[in-house]
Amino acid sequence: MDTLDGTIWDVLIVGTGIQQSLLALALSRSGKKILHIDPNDYYGGAEAAFSLQEAEEWANKVDAGSSSAAYANISISKPEKAGSDASAPSLSFSRAYSLALSPQLIYARSSLIQYLVSSNVYRQLEFLAVGSWWVYSGEPDLASNVIAGEPSEGVGQSRHGRLLKVPNGREDVFQDQVLDFKAKRALMKFLRFIVEYEEQQEVWEEHRQQPFPTFLSEQFKVPVALHAPLLALTLSADSSNNTTTEFALPRIARHLRSVGVFGAGFGSVIPKFGGTSEITQAACRASAVGGGVYALGTGLSSLTNDEPSGAERNSETVGSGGVRVRLKDDETVSTQWVIGEESEPTTPKTTYCRSITIVSSPLTPLFPPIAEEAPDPACAVIAFPSGGLSLDEGIPDQPELPPVHIFVHSSDTGECPAGQSVLYVSTSLSGEKGFQLLGKAVETLLRTVDISPPPTVLWSAQYEQRYSAANSSLPPSSSEHVLKFPPSSVDLAFDDSILDQVKSVWQKIMGDDAGEFLVFKDREANVDAEE
Structure with a gap:
């Protein structure tokens, strides 16, 4: 120029x-x-x-030291193939991938969607549906730990744990065949409340700074087994005891109010590419x-x-x-x-540990159909609850680790070739232990999803992202x-x-x-x- x-x-x-x-x-x-x-x-x-x-x-x-101060401690790894098997999965060419440093979900009720439409920018974009939300349960005893849906609806089970589907609204709760009547009634009572929680301040005003699980137990008698999926909908990076009622309520309301806006069964989207x-x-x-x-x-x-x-x-x-x-x-x-x-x-600095992992499988079980006539999902959300993973197994009195979230993007996003998928992993635990926790979450997910051949890691990057x-x-x-x-x-x-x-x-x-x-x-x- x-x-x-x-x-x-x-x-x-x-x-x-x-x-x-x-x-x-x-x-x-x-x-x-x-x-x-x-x-x-x-x-x-x-x-x-x-x-x-x-x-x-x-x-x-x-x-x-010549780039963004928002990122640090970046490392990239490409595991070598075992042996000389030419048929083993491998990376494609460089531009077959488009990897986002800081991926985000966009809820259907977000003002961003309205402004993209009013400015006509939406015509240059394509959005894809975020499908199922899953929560990891480390307990293999299915009879006492299925959170939502029948046992056959899970996507993997072993002595290591299981991924369980998060209820997406009142219809999911009604159709659930595992929850007993008492648990179902308590959950329905909470869901009715959350739809118009702003008009019911007397219910939660005094509990603003109370841990959200405590609020669920004391105000709505929601069973402990249902706390994890509700916390998953908040996308909170804090441990369950540090996630306040004031923080959780608007986020769960945002999720539930967005479901069905763009189509049955989902409430958020991601931009393609x-x-x-x-x-x-x-x-x-x-x-x-x-x-x-x-x-x-x-x-x-x-x-x-x-x-x-x-x-x-x-x-x-x-x-x-x-x-x-x-x-x-x-x-x-x-x-x-x-x-x-x-x-x-102006606020205290926050550091997230993040990783991007390309795997050799489409991880199809994580992308079940959303609903009849709904678009195919291109993103699945996996939540490992705080304390759900341990880095020092067998050592007593370990502090509870924060949650880990994984966004699984399919090849429909244009971010990887067909037959592969991209895992975007995030936790608020910083430093080397944060990176270890990310690796543990990826390992656990790939081991838990029931798919053959077993998925392998083709490429990964890990880095710290700072709120700076x-x-x-x-x-x-x-x-x-x-x-x-x-x-x-x-x-x-x-x-x-x-x-x-x-x-x-x-x-x-x-x-x-x-x-x-x-x-x-x-x-x-x-x-x-x-x-």
């Missing part, structure tokens, strides 16, 4: 994460002159998706159509208040209150607003024209509060000219009308 030196912009946006990309779209389509830069040579920031080669290049950059990275790229493409200018591999060096004097003053120059920006290639631009991420989060600023963060500045987003969320489901933050920044920049946020006329319809 042409040199940027001396150019004057309305808004400079640093980083191509989901927050910055949606803001760029909203502003460019609202008539603002946008320069959108990213120090990385790829789109998506912390939500990026990579081919195998790109993942290895990214890992090398992080190890060299690499998670939320696809949304950021679609938003950036739409912003470019609206006049936004993009410069990947372009970082920001410094910010100063832009108050030109003497010969520099003219009608085109940004006036007092603007910002002069020096880019890392020594080019200088002027802009009225600069938007990026906080250099440090990526390298798209901004240097300190006292200017009121430098606005900062908090770092990207590490939540396993898309957080709608992100959209509130984007909308707030958009309104501040647009002022009285702000119309409806991310609501655009259909360009194709306009062309037809003109013709």
Whole structure:
């Protein structure tokens, strides 16, 4: 592209994460002159998706200290084939894979879906259904530990444990043949409550900070065996005793209220071809159509208040209150607003251990049909409850480990070739023990699923993701024209509060000219009308 030196912009946006990309779209389509830069040579920031080669290049950059501060301690392994069997499963070519660094579920009731529709960005995207949710039970005695469905409905059983299907609503509870009448009645009472829990504050207000399992037992007499599947629906990264009632209720309500919105039997979706990275790229493409200018591999060096004097003053120059920006290639631009991420989060730092594992099997038993006439599921959710896995078996009085969540993506996502699947694994336990726990969860899952031939690991990456600023963060500045987003969320489901933050920044920049946020006329319809 042409040199940027001396150019004057309305808004400079640093980083191509989901927050910055949606803001760029909203502003460019609202008539603002946008320069959108990213120090990385790829789109998506912390939500990026990579081919195998790109993942290895990214890992090398992080190890060299030249990439995102949001990630650390990355290692990639490719187990060698046993013997010289040419028929043994193997990896395909690099671009046959699109691996998401931070995959998230998007609930049908999410505001993100509404804005993707109102902005017409949805036309560049394809969404796939999230199917069954499973919870791991380490107890092999099926007679006393089946949580939902008949024993034949499980996907594996051995002395090591079993995966049990999580009820997806009242219909599942009614049809269950294993739960006794007392347990079924207690669960139904809770499900009736959760649908409109906001209007029943007297039931839970005093129990806000109480552990959610305690609330279930004391207020609704829900059996302990049913706590794990309900906790699974919260996607909480904390142990069960640290997951509060205040945290759990809105998340379970979100799940249940979303079921059936897009079709029977499921309530959440994932974007095809690499998670939320696809949304950021679609938003950036739409912003470019609206006049936004993009410069990947372009970082920001410094910010100063832009108050030109003497010969520099003219009608085109940004006036007092603007910002002069020096880019890392020594080019200088002027802009009225600069938007990026906080250099440090305002909340305590959180570190997740994550891994991405490519396996040699489609893991078909994890993807049963959702419902009659429902789409084929492309994602299954596996929850290992807190304390469900142990790293030091046989040693008494071990502290309860946090839960582990696995998103299993089928080849329908376009993230791997047919006959393979991708496991995205996450836990809030950090450090070496966190990585050990991830490995234990993958090993247990592959050993528990009843499928032949047994699945093997073809490739894996493990890394720490921190709730801290990526390298798209901004240097300190006292200017009121430098606005900062908090770092990207590490939540396993898309957080709608992100959209509130984007909308707030958009309104501040647009002022009285702000119309409806991310609501655009259909360009194709306009062309037809003109013709």
